[in-house]
Amino acid sequence: MATVRLAPILRSYAGNSKQVTAQGSTLAQVLSDLYQRYPALKEQLQQGEELSRYINVYVNDQDVRYLQKLDTPVGPNDTVILLPAMAGGR
Amino acid sequence: MGDASREILRRARQQVPEWSPAQVQEHLARQKEAGSGNQEDIVLVDVREKHEWNEGHIPGAVHVPRGFLELQIEEAIPDKSKPVVLYCAGGVRSLIAGRTLQQMGYENVISMAGGFGQWKNSGYNFVQPRTLSDAQTRRYSRHLLIPEVGEAGQFKLLDSRVLLIGAGGLGSPAAYYLAAAGVGTLGIIDADVVDDSNLQRQILHNTERIGQYKAESARETLKALNPDVNVITYIERLDESNVRRIIADYDVILDGTDNFPTRYLLNDAAIIENKPVVHGSVFRFEGQVTVFKPYDGPCYRCLYPEPPPPALAPSCAEAGVLGVLPGVIGLLQAVETIKLLLNLGDPLVGRLLTYDGLAGEFTELRLFRDPKCPACGENAHPEDLPTYEEVCALPARS
Numbered sequence: 001m002a003t004v005r006l007a008p009i010l011r012s013y014a015g016n017s018k019q020v021t022a023q024g025s026t027l028a029q030v031l032s033d034l035y036q037r038y039p040a041l042k043e044q045l046q047q048g049e050e051l052s053r054y055i056n057v058y059v060n061d062q063d064v065r066y067l068q069k070l071d072t073p074v075g076p077n078d079t080v081i082l083l084p085a086m087a088g089g090r
Numbered sequence: 091m092g093d094a095s096r097e098i099l100r101r102a103r104q105q106v107p108e109w110s111p112a113q114v115q116e117h118l119a120r121q122k123e124a125g126s127g128n129q130e131d132i133v134l135v136d137v138r139e140k141h142e143w144n145e146g147h148i149p150g151a152v153h154v155p156r157g158f159l160e161l162q163i164e165e166a167i168p169d170k171s172k173p174v175v176l177y178c179a180g181g182v183r184s185l186i187a188g189r190t191l192q193q194m195g196y197e198n199v200i201s202m203a204g205g206f207g208q209w210k211n212s213g214y215n216f217v218q219p220r221t222l223s224d225a226q227t228r229r230y231s232r233h234l235l236i237p238e239v240g241e242a243g244q245f246k247l248l249d250s251r252v253l254l255i256g257a258g259g260l261g262s263p264a265a266y267y268l269a270a271a272g273v274g275t276l277g278i279i280d281a282d283v284v285d286d287s288n289l290q291r292q293i294l295h296n297t298e299r300i301g302q303y304k305a306e307s308a309r310e311t312l313k314a315l316n317p318d319v320n321v322i323t324y325i326e327r328l329d330e331s332n333v334r335r336i337i338a339d340y341d342v343i344l345d346g347t348d349n350f351p352t353r354y355l356l357n358d359a360a361i362i363e364n365k366p367v368v369h370g371s372v373f374r375f376e377g378q379v380t381v382f383k384p385y386d387g388p389c390y391r392c393l394y395p396e397p398p399p400p401a402l403a404p405s406c407a408e409a410g411v412l413g414v415l416p417g418v419i420g421l422l423q424a425v426e427t428i429k430l431l432l433n434l435g436d437p438l439v440g441r442l443l444t445y446d447g448l449a450g451e452f453t454e455l456r457l458f459r460d461p462k463c464p465a466c467g468e469n470a471h472p473e474d475l476p477t478y479e480e481v482c483a484l485p486a487r488s
Contacts, residue, residue: 008373008375009402009403018449044402053396054396054398054399054402056393056455058455061454061456081453084398085350
């Protein structure tokens, strides 16, 4: 079961959890599993086929855009981080 | 001179060979022609006191005052087979110091007869270093003690120019410490006035400043902390008409803004003007820091090609923030700024440092330049990219 860490702004869409586990051997599968439990997350992260452009996804601290995107393999001990941009500066 | 000192001098004269300034000058000239790195190259050591050194010394000399000779010479000149030419003001201290070096195992020690006085009278070259005032030497003493900073580093800071976009939650702590460090010129662009809700975190300001322009309030605080710092205020919003003109004057830009349009605008201008931007952002108990160095690492658009919808990116006014959080992030930005100015350590280029205050955890994510980035990739056109003003929740504020 991979670990998925959510940036603070996303937590309200996932029952206020900072960290959840999800099944799947690719990023697409892991996200799919996540959306099953937290449908509101899908709205924010992936309305269509592709991931929303304002969310960055990291598998083990590497940006998946430079790996295999949604096909990036995810192992049972891997961590997936979902991170949208933050506006706040003051 | 008493009997004992005469005796010390007599013995030193016996043991330590002397060269005239002309001989030293000849050696140095030959060395210069031959290029560096030869075994017979002499090392010049000035054993006078600091104030004498400051008034002028032989170019290329190493300064090891006689008071610290035994303690510092081996670090200054680890190779004891190298020819070492010592000099002082008149040629006496250098003889005695020469004896000490021989006793410490230095094989080839020479003293310059007549010292720096005769060197100058012979019309040879000397340099006068730039110096810190006594007040500066005291103020920055903790910097001067750090080998990686020292006087040279402090001069660099005093000559540096940093622009802070925003004198708010991030800009306040950052500006405070940059001023304390002696960054010579701080530009602050902020069109807003101080409001009591700011005082939970914007520590440059205080209750008496409510209603004053933030940039001016900032200047008052910073000048009181460090009169060495020149604070330039811009009471205006950053926009297409002024961004490139303003940032061109600075070495590093510190992003303390709170909205996406300004971040995109700043990013594009910084790429065009080739200025590094130290980025920080916060939300409630968390924050992020990274350094956007044009063409070296990713830019803001590589990371976030598009802003999130308003619901996913509330400002602090909408979502709230623990006051000290921008303090932490702003200070991390100040550290990164100083690293860039002094060219020290590994700035967070290509690395996003995230801080989770509640967990007490720092994580690092790796960022990459996007080869297709419209601002800094191939076929880039940073001059005419959208800043998404129409998309974001709050009107753009700088």
